[in-house]
Amino acid sequence: MNRYLTVGLFAILGLAMLLPAQNTSFEPDPKWQAPPAEAAKKNPEADKPEALAAGKKLFSRQCAMCHGQDGEGVPDNDAPSLHLPVIQKDSDGSLFWKISTGNTKKGMPSFSRLPETDRWQILTYVRTFKPSKEAPAGGSDSGKADSSKPEQK
Numbered sequence: 001m002n003r004y005l006t007v008g009l010f011a012i013l014g015l016a017m018l019l020p021a022q023n024t025s026f027e028p029d030p031k032w033q034a035p036p037a038e039a040a041k042k043n044p045e046a047d048k049p050e051a052l053a054a055g056k057k058l059f060s061r062q063c064a065m066c067h068g069q070d071g072e073g074v075p076d077n078d079a080p081s082l083h084l085p086v087i088q089k090d091s092d093g094s095l096f097w098k099i100s101t102g103n104t105k106k107g108m109p110s111f112s113r114l115p116e117t118d119r120w121q122i123l124t125y126v127r128t129f130k131p132s133k134e135a136p137a138g139g140s141d142s143g144k145a146d147s148s149k150p151e152q153k
C-alpha cells in the first residue's frame, strides 16, 4: 500500500517539475547572436503610434500562434514568453536580427520575407511587453522567478 503511495507521489512530483520547465527556464541560444553592427541598429519605427497599431496586427498574424497575443506564450508550445527580462534586455537591433534570421533548428521561423518596416513595427509592439510588472494577467506568470538568473554559457 505505502509503496504505491510513494510511487504516486514521485510521479506527481516529476510531472510538476516537467510542466513549467517549458516556458520559465528559457535561456537565449548562445549560437544565435546578432553581429555587433546589427545589434547596434536603432528601431526607426519606435514611438510611432501608427507603427504600434500595425505591429500589433502583424504580431497577431505572424507570431501569436506560438508566443501568444499577449506575448506570454501559449500552452503546448515552447516558444518563450517575450516578457522575459532576458529577452527584453536585448537591444532593438539584436531582436530585429533574431526576428529576421530566425532560429529554425529550435522552432523560431525566419521573417526575412516580411518588409523591414513590418519587422520593426512588430518589434515596436513587442517592446510593450514589459518584464513581469505590467504583464497582463491570465498567463502562467512565468518568468518572474527565473529573471535574475545570469546567463549560463
Ligand code: HEC
Pocket (backbone or CB within 6 Å): 027, 028, 029, 032, 059, 062, 063, 064, 065, 066, 067, 078, 079, 080, 082, 086, 087, 090, 095, 098, 099, 103, 106, 107, 108, 109, 111, 122, 126
Ligand atoms: C512556429 C512558432 C513561432 C513563431 C510563429 C514565432 N516564434 Fe519566436 N520563437 C519561437 C521559439 C521556439 C523560440 C525559441 C528559440 C530558441 O530557443 O532559441 C522563439 C524565440 C523568439 C525570441 C527570443 C529571441 C532570443 O533572444 O532568444 C523572440 C524575440 C521571438 N521569438 C520573437 C518572435 C516574433 C516577433 C515573431 C513573429 C514575427 C515570432 N517570434 C514568431 C517560436 C516561434
